Amino acid sequence: MKLKIALAAALLAVGFGAQAAPMVIKFSHVVADVTPKGQAALKFKELAEKKLPGKVEIQVFPNSQLFGDGKEMEALLLGDVQIIAPSLAKFGKYTPKLQIFDLPFLFDDLAAVDRFQASKEGQGLLTSMSKKGITGLGYLHNGMKQLSANKPLGMPADAKGLKFRIQASDVLEEQFKAVGGNPQKLAFAEVYQALQTGVVDGTENPWSNIYSKKFHEVQSYIMESNHGVLDYMVITNTKWWDGLPPDIRKGLSEAMTEAIKFGNKVANEEDANFRAKVIADNKAKVLPMSKEHLTAWRTAMQPVWKKFEGEIGPDLVKAALKANNH
Numbered sequence: 001m002k003l004k005i006a007l008a009a010a011l012l013a014v015g016f017g018a019q020a021a022p023m024v025i026k027f028s029h030v031v032a033d034v035t036p037k038g039q040a041a042l043k044f045k046e047l048a049e050k051k052l053p054g055k056v057e058i059q060v061f062p063n064s065q066l067f068g069d070g071k072e073m074e075a076l077l078l079g080d081v082q083i084i085a086p087s088l089a090k091f092g093k094y095t096p097k098l099q100i101f102d103l104p105f106l107f108d109d110l111a112a113v114d115r116f117q118a119s120k121e122g123q124g125l126l127t128s129m130s131k132k133g134i135t136g137l138g139y140l141h142n143g144m145k146q147l148s149a150n151k152p153l154g155m156p157a158d159a160k161g162l163k164f165r166i167q168a169s170d171v172l173e174e175q176f177k178a179v180g181g182n183p184q185k186l187a188f189a190e191v192y193q194a195l196q197t198g199v200v201d202g203t204e205n206p207w208s209n210i211y212s213k214k215f216h217e218v219q220s221y222i223m224e225s226n227h228g229v230l231d232y233m234v235i236t237n238t239k240w241w242d243g244l245p246p247d248i249r250k251g252l253s254e255a256m257t258e259a260i261k262f263g264n265k266v267a268n269e270e271d272a273n274f275r276a277k278v279i280a281d282n283k284a285k286v287l288p289m290s291k292e293h294l295t296a297w298r299t300a301m302q303p304v305w306k307k308f309e310g311e312i313g314p315d316l317v318k319a320a321l322k323a324n325n326h
Contacts, residue, residue: 025058026082031188082237088139099170100316104297106228110268135241142230165200166203174304192218221287227301
């Protein structure tokens with residue numbers, strides 16, 4: 001009898017234990033908490049845990065604490081992390097269509113990027129990698145990219161022979177080759193040191209990354225080029241996501257939609273603030289680019305479009321261009 005009571009008590013304890021333990025969901029990213037992506041990740045944690053009290057625990061790992069940008073995709077596919085938000089430049093090997101976001105001078109501004117991402121074509125890209133085990137939950141803005149280097153880059157010829165750090169993207173590689181630059185693929189966590197030690201001469205980043213990672217302290221000039229976009233796709237493991245209990249998936253989905261909206265609002269507001277902070281620090285000289293300069297850069301980089309338009313899909317490029325005409 002005693003044994004039966006002890007066994008029942010043990011089973012009851014296990015039952016309560018299982019009920020009490022929330023599902024741990026790891027959200028790993030490579031930038032600082034103060035960036036739009038960092039803010040969105042923290043907002044997601046807050047909202048998800050509020051919507052699903054006691055059911056989920058969201059653990060956020062910023063600044064490559066858990067996985068660097070070279071390893072995070074593999075970690076997601078292996079199930080070592082449940083949510084990541086890589087730059088759109090990272091998806092080229094999973095679907096050539098997402099290379100569209102790396103085409104130089106495709107979007108006039110962040111509002112145009114927003115319109116394209118919200119369109120039927122843009123939303124369709126979120127599920128374009130599900131057969132490869134990746135499901136997109138939404139797009140997160142960072143901002144338009146600015147060129148930086150240790151010499152002024154007025155005309156494309158000024159970039160000749162310079163080593164530029166790029167993300168692992170074939171389009172970005174061709175972008176810098178088109179102006180005679182020497183592109184170097186490096187993990188984001190290594191960029192500051194590479195610029196500081198002269199391993200690379202320049203790079204491209206939105207204002208939030210430039211300021212939060214102090215790139216303006218190791219670059220002499222930042223050109224206001226707005227030549228491309230650096231946005232992210234928040235993604236999860238398809239098998240894991242599809243296997244979630246419906247109430248958990250619904251709660252997480254709603255929390256993510258709200259968190260992305262919040263993050264994108266931060267990105268729009270902070271872009272000007274981070275630019276002002278870089279200027280106020282007075283460490284790198286911020287150079288505006290004239291219409292003439294930008295036209296020269298656009299013309300020099302135009303062959304990149306021709307090279308990738310076929311595999312991206314001309315209709316997709318057309319839809320993106322349409323987003324500029326508002």
